[in-house]
Amino acid sequence: MDKTYSPRDIEPSWYETWERNGYFRPSGEGTPYCIMIPPPNVTGTLHMGHAFQDTIMDILTRYHRMSGDNTLWQPGTDHAGIATQMVVERQLNAEGNDRHTLGREAFVEKIWAWKKHSGGTIQNQMRRLGASVDWDRERFTMDEGLSESVDEVFIKLYEQGLIYRGQRLVNWDPVLQTAVSDLEVESAEEKGSIWKLRYPLSNGDGHLVVATTRPETMLGDTAVAVNPNDERYTHLIGQTVMLPLVGREIPIVADDYVDPAFGTGCLKITPAHDFNDYQVGLRHECEPINILTGDAHINDNAPAAYQGLDRFAARDQIVADFEAAGLLEGIDPHTLMVPRGDRTGAVIEPYLTYQWFVDLTREVQPDGRPGGWQAITQPAIDVVRDGRIRFTPENWTKTYYNWLEDIQDWCISRQIWWGHRIPAWYDDAGNVYVGRDEATVRAEHGLGEAVTLAQDDDVLDTWFSSALWPFSTLGWPQDTSELQSFYPTSVLVTGFDIIFFWVARMIMMGLRFMDAVPFHEVYIHGLVRDSEGAKMSKSKGNVLDPIDIIDGIDLEALVAKRTSGLMQPRRAAMIEKQTRAAYPEGIAAHGTDALRFTFASLATTGRDVVLDMGRIDGYRNFCNKLWNAARYVLMNTEDQDCAATHNNFTLGTAERWIISRLQATERAVTDALDHYRMDQAAQAVYEFLWDEYCDWYLELSKPTLQGDASVAQQIGTRRTLVAVLEAVLRLAHPFMPFITEEIWQRLAPLAGVSGETIMTQAFPVAQPERDDPEAEAEIDWVKRFILGIRRIRGEMDIAPGKRLPVLLKHASATDQSRLEQHRAALDFLARLESVDQLNHDDEPPESALALVDSLEIRVPMAGLIDKTAELTRLGKERKRLADDLERIDGKLNNEAFVSRAPNEVVEREREKRAEASAALERIDAQYARIEAI
């Protein structure tokens, strides 16, 4: 093996080998285990959030594959209608072109070209991350097969009366000029104003004052509402006002919705441009008057003076005209919630249009009769309530219920070009025909050549096809063997941000069309944030490409990457400055394994992940540690007898100890993985490998291998070095696939293991019969002996290499035998020069003291030890023991504690007291002795 660990030299080639040999494909044997990837959008490249999520899924996938399951991780990408269309449109604009000039067909062709490019980038990124997906099964939401699923579901739901088309007030993005769903609107507080406008009574008898944050909508007012119990206005109910600037006479109506305490208590009603007003309008039979065009300019339903004005220009004009007419009562500053499109940031308009909806609220019996339960929504609630789907962490179920229990119908039509065209056709009379294609529609409805049919121009919401992902990717509506094996899938790994967009809708559609849940478990992970804890986004310029952490990137390239292709180019200067401050040296190469291990160890439940570069450095070092440990093992075992093929060896205490510790580690890792605690699993691997295997076992092996231990013992040690490392590699493989494979290839033969790849080896299972408490106790004694001497050495600033003479006192029979047994290890690890025993009544010479239970270990001070330093050291020890004792006595002297606490707890305290007290006595004596010198 190379002396230095170099991830870039081992990672890409192993992935190629794995993929070429088909190791990612389901084995076809064992319990099915399936994860559907949340298909990334083909809008560009994967970010740190994807890398995090992919790491979690790959850990689970590799773990289950190694455990013998028939494992499928299904890959694919999402067409992401609006987002992708915007990306390509922006590119067109940059070329001085636009989609309308190009035309629908040519534009869609351009998007397909982009999809190919982006999809390829995503594939490469996933390969670099080591994602063991079955590429042969890769799907895209606009594939032929998936499009067939979409049509099938749409048609079925339409036939069942659960999809309908209607004129409704929807959220309209005037930049995209399409409807969007409630979920795609983000409301935030913004500073604005409240304008108080006078509406003169038609009878000339004064005026009412309405308050509004959107004066321009007054052009579409159809009523003024007051609360029926508001005594100020009851006498006016039923009368009319003359709408200024428009000259329309509109009624004053009474409606409970109006809060008399807010504003003036008079509410202007604009049914076509406000969701609440729409409802009020319905109650009072006011015909909505739409005054806006699709791009939010005033249309010809308004007086000529305002036609063609942008909504905000119209606002200024109208306010000015009110003022000129003496009808402006006042303007107050006001903070209000402004709805904006999540993609465009444009202020969303409630807009009256014909759209398609999935009915999520209508109550229909299973047999089709009305009433009973919400046909789509209720089952989705039930499966979580009764535990057929389990969330981890569990508390996300609350979020899930809250949303479903107050759900609105889902607007699924979008007035864009990229997506699944709605399978509906219209004749000249405006009749709607839903069907697979035009020919089918004609045949089914007996429509001859004479009837012209035009397909609906709209496409479906992206999430409509995403909702079908768990079964559409497996071949539905055909009844495939894949569906039989892998549906319902095992676990969905996703972020909380798409519980509504995606998780809930997959559950709805899965139950409706497969009559079974789409997955048994939902593992919700946190959001990856930058080191400042800020959300990563292109516009903030704090995004990181996982590949740049893997391969490293110099500062100039990173700056260039972050400042190019911005939606708001003026932010470039600031982003550059921040980037130069945060990464003055660019980013060093860390390798995939280190990045993955970092993600794993940060994957605690229900928390966001703050990405700390220092942490990645630390785990890169961990990889290096593993690399070098392997080098040591190979150096001492290659071409030597490791008992791979015979049983002529003996295991010493150290061997039995590390094997015992391995069992505990295997249990810890398996248990953690089974509970989605990737962090605990990673930590268990880390601690075992570094703190036990490297720090102690490798060191303990040295005196055995280099000293005069028996041949059988040396063989046993070599065998153990190899066997334990081989097991750890398998244990760590799901986290660090590349380095474990690289080392395993060389190590496996020495361990007598054959196989083409570690990927398909069995995941380690703890064997209780190899637990060895006696060996653990013994090695624990050895460690404490060595640590005692090291502490003296460290605090006395004695060079680590300097050999020390040691005197022992009060050595028990056990101490004696352990000393004898481990003498070589103690000499080597504690750098002992000599060990001599003192009799019980011997007065020890001036010396530094360490205790292992009752055993006194003394290092004579002559010429070595500084009196003051030793007093300081003993003083600290004494204080620690005295504090301990005080605390314990506090408990034991408390009558209530002794009488009420469980016996075993009291007994444990008594033992602790005895130990502490004995130790303190010796330290005290030693302190006095040194002090007297």
Added chain:
RNA sequence: GGGUGGUUAGCUCAGUUGGGAGAGCGUCGCCCUUACAAGGCGAAUGUCGGGGGUUCGAACCCCUCACCACCCACCA
């Protein structure tokens, strides 16, 4: 206006039936000891957000306050 999560060492975070406060990184010493200086050995570091309660005993359970973050919601 509802709801959720958080507040533990300088930083990022563990701490799962309430019973001796932990890790990584950073810091401070001593060491290039033939696996590893991306390292070894040793050390320091915390009114566990504030207050109250339950309990023999609280980082953990209950109440309350403060601050931070996020989600949902139709108040002009």
